[in-house]
Amino acid sequence: MKINQNYFMSDSIQNRGYAYPEFLVDTDWVAEHVNDPSVIIVESNEDPLLYPSGHIPGAFEVDWTLDLNDPLVRDYLDKDGFEKLMSRIGATPESKIVFYGDKNNWWACYAFWVFQLFGHTNAAVMDGGRLKWIKENRPTSTEKPTAESTNYQAPNRDDSKLRAFRDEVLSHVKKQGQLVDVRSPEEYSGERMHMPDYPNEGALRGGHIPGAKSVPWAKAINPEDGTFKSMEELKELYEVSQGLKSNEPTIAYCRIGERSSHTWFVLKYLLGHSNVKNYDGSWTEWGNSVGLPIEK
Amino acid sequence: MPYPEPIQGFIETLSFLEDRADRIQALIELSKSYQPAPHEKPYPTENRVPGCESEVYTWVSLKEGALDIEIVVDNPQGLSAMALAALLSEALQGKSPSSAESLDGELVFALFGRELSMGKSLGLTNLVQQVKAQSLKLA
Numbered sequence: 018m019k020i021n022q023n024y025f026m027s028d029s030i031q032n033r034g035y036a037y038p039e040f041l042v043d044t045d046w047v048a049e050h051v052n053d054p055s056v057i058i059v060e061s062n063e064d065p066l067l068y069p070s071g072h073i074p075g076a077f078e079v080d081w082t083l084d085l086n087d088p089l090v091r092d093y094l095d096k097d098g099f100e101k102l103m104s105r106i107g108a109t110p111e112s113k114i115v116f117y118g119d120k121n122n123w124w125a126c127y128a129f130w131v132f133q134l135f136g137h138t139n140a141a142v143m144d145g146g147r148l149k150w151i152k153e154n155r156p157t158s159t160e161k162p163t164a165e166s167t168n169y170q171a172p173n174r175d176d177s178k179l180r181a182f183r184d185e186v187l188s189h190v191k192k193q194g195q196l197v198d199v200r201s202p203e204e205y206s207g208e209r210m211h212m213p214d215y216p217n218e219g220a221l222r223g224g225h226i227p228g229a230k231s232v233p234w235a236k237a238i239n240p241e242d243g244t245f246k247s248m249e250e251l252k253e254l255y256e257v258s259q260g261l262k263s264n265e266p267t268i269a270y271c272r273i274g275e276r277s278s279h280t281w282f283v284l285k286y287l288l289g290h291s292n293v294k295n296y297d298g299s300w301t302e303w304g305n306s307v308g309l310p311i312e313k
Numbered sequence: 314m315p316y317p318e319p320i321q322g323f324i325e326t327l328s329f330l331e332d333r334a335d336r337i338q339a340l341i342e343l344s345k346s347y348q349p350a351p352h353e354k355p356y357p358t359e360n361r362v363p364g365c366e367s368e369v370y371t372w373v374s375l376k377e378g379a380l381d382i383e384i385v386v387d388n389p390q391g392l393s394a395m396a397l398a399a400l401l402s403e404a405l406q407g408k409s410p411s412s413a414e415s416l417d418g419e420l421v422f423a424l425f426g427r428e429l430s431m432g433k434s435l436g437l438t439n440l441v442q443q444v445k446a447q448s449l450k451l452a
Contacts, residue, residue, distance in 0.1 A: 063366075063430050066392035069334065070341050082428040119390050120366065148390060219431060273431055301431070 030144060034248035036289025040282075041245065042115055042141045044150050050115075051075055057112050057164075060147065061128035062119040063275075071157035073117070073150060077106040077164070081124060081275070085131050099135045099171045107164025110137070117143035117150065121235065121243040123279045130278040130295055134174045142282065145243040152242065179281075181268045181294040183302055186226065187309065195267040196229035197259075199280040200300065204272070205231040207313045219272070220304030224313040226270065230259040234276040237283045251288055263290045270296040270303070314415040317404040324423045333426070340396045340424065347395035348402075350383030362443050365436030367391035369398070373447035379407045380448055384440075393425060397437055400424070401444050413448035416441050 027046040031038045050056040051074055058076040060068050068078040079085065084102055085093055094102065108114060114137060118125035125142055132140055143150070151157070176182075181189070189196065198205050207223030225231070236254055237246055246254070255261045267290055269277040274297025281295040296303075303309055315321045323343070330336045350372065362369040368387040373380060382405045384398040405413055418438040421429070425437065 063433050064390065064393050065425065065428065066337055066341050066344060066396065067390060069337050070344075070392060080428070081430060151390075219435075275430070275432070 027144075035287045037286045040141050040286040041144050043144050044153055044155065047073065047115060047117070047143050047150075048155060055111065055113060056115060057106055057108050058115050058117070058143075059106065059125075059128065060118055061116060061124045062147070063124050064119055067119055067147065069159065071159055072147075074156055074158040074160075075162050076117075077162060079106075079116075079128050081127060085128060093131050093134065093174065096135070096171050096173050099174070100169050103137075103169035103171065104167045105164070107167055108137075108169055109167050110139075110169070112139065114140040115143055116140065117146045119147050121148065121238045121279075122146040123234065123276055126282040127275045127278040130179065130281060133179055134176060135171045136175065137171075144245060148243045179294055181270075181296040183296075183298050183306065183309075185294075186268055186270075186296050186298075186303070189266070189268055190227050190310070193228055195261055195265055196226055197255075197261070197267060197269045197277070197280055197284075198225045198229040198231050199234040199269055199271045199277045200225075200231075201233055202231060204300070205229075207311075219301045222304045222311055224304070224311040225300075226303055227310050227312045229270070229312075230261065232259055232280065234271070234279045237280065237287075245283065245287060248287065251283060255284065255288060261290070263288060264292075266292040266294070268294050268296050270299040272300045273297065274299045316415050316420060317408065317412050320400055320404045320420065323400060324420075327424065336426070341392060343399055344392045344396035346403075347384075347386065347399040350385050352383065352385055354387075356385060356387065362436065362440045364432075364439050365394065366432060367394045367436060369394050369436070369440050371440070371443050371447060373405075373444060373451065375410070375451050378409075380405050380410055380412070380451070382406050382444065382448075384444075393433065393437060394440065397421070397424065397440055401441070405444070405448060410448045410450075410452035413445045416445040418442065 027043040029043050030041045058073050059079050060072050060076045061079045116125035116129045122142055129140055129142055205225045239246055269280045271277040274295055278295050281293050284290045285293040327336050356370040360370040360372055370385045372383040382402045386394045386398055420441050421434055421437040
């Protein structure tokens with residue numbers, strides 16, 4: 018998976034000891050490459066008001082709902098949809114796509130993960146995300162960029178290596194495989210997460226998938242600037258404290274697979290775990306499904 | 314039952330805007346009118362809106378028999394929460410507790426559309442429901 022392209026790497030990140038530092042860039046690097054035609058910057062947020070209120074100059078918005086999801090099936094866009102999306106933002110197979118966004122890059126990692134389903138590996142996440150860029154008083158723009166449309170040719174989406182489905186998760190549970198629940202401790206324990214007498218968060222039952230370790234996604238982040246923690250801190254968090262083994266298959270999940278894509282990124286690219294999948298059916302599927310076991 | 318003004322009027326204004334970008338711009342402008350309540354950290358957990366990633370806290374009390382609405386959005390990037398907080402405050406401040414009766418979760422979709430993530434819609438809906446519950450408790 019290593020890509021030999023030092024030009025595309027941030028010095029500060031290269032020195033942190035991550036397994037695949039080429040998949041993370043810092044805000045300095047992005048500032049230097051804002052006008053680089055080989056780099057396409059993509060903002061992906063949960064809050065739909067953020068991008069229009071100001072974004073990195075030249076950055077395109079990729080909207081989770083409108084761009085990445087199928088409107089009728091609970092699934093992601095297909096080959097045709099991805100080709101149209103990439104052509105809209107002016108991407109070619111050689112373009113380096115740099116993702117950033119709100120919630121400490123939670124949504125950026127989600128978009129990054131979907132792009133990996135189509136094999137666009139020339140991609141990175143901007144460390145610290147939108148919050149760090151703003152805190153550093155770097156320039157923003159409300160102007161929506163336009164790109165000369167390309168004729169991007171994508172392969173069919175390949176879910177087999179990075180995405181877990183219900184039956185695979187059940188089989189994984191039976192084999193006592195490694196699972197990481199990245200939701201809040203209250204969600205993991207099954208405590209009430211909604212207002213009494215008002216709609217719940219979309220699951221009939223509260224709790225977690227049997228055997229899952231609880232590591233809330235935000236623990237991988239330095240809260241003061243939203244950057245990822247160091248290699249040593251991440252090893253302590255996932256491998257020492259929770260006993261996750263880097264060479265064994267791991268499935269991460271949350272409520273609908275967005276927060277867990279952040280943890281997926283950490284485990285796969287920063288810690289270098291060899292087989293990590295994101296279960297995007299997550300608790301809204303598992304907690305509602307007939308016949309599936311849970312733990313509280 | 315219509316929502317209290319200016320909520321109802323704002324929703325009607327949004328309905329005239331055909332372009333989603335224009336509706337979003339109207340909501341961004343609304344978020345700029347948000348004024349954080351003068352409470353100091355740490356905020357009490359019992360005032361926190363459950364399920365809201367933006368960490369929103371609400372206080373509702375009676376001042377001379379009328380509602381006093383205070384909302385803190387403890388996230389500088391929580392623009393949607395700020396917009397909703399500004400609208401709820403303006404609609405209920407100084408009104409009778411029963412004026413919150415018509416508030417419901419549909420308000421969130423009427424303002425922000427259906428293209429919200431599950432977490433975002435849950436958090437915003439809980440903000441509406443918490444302010445409503447706190448208000449009606451004072452009726």
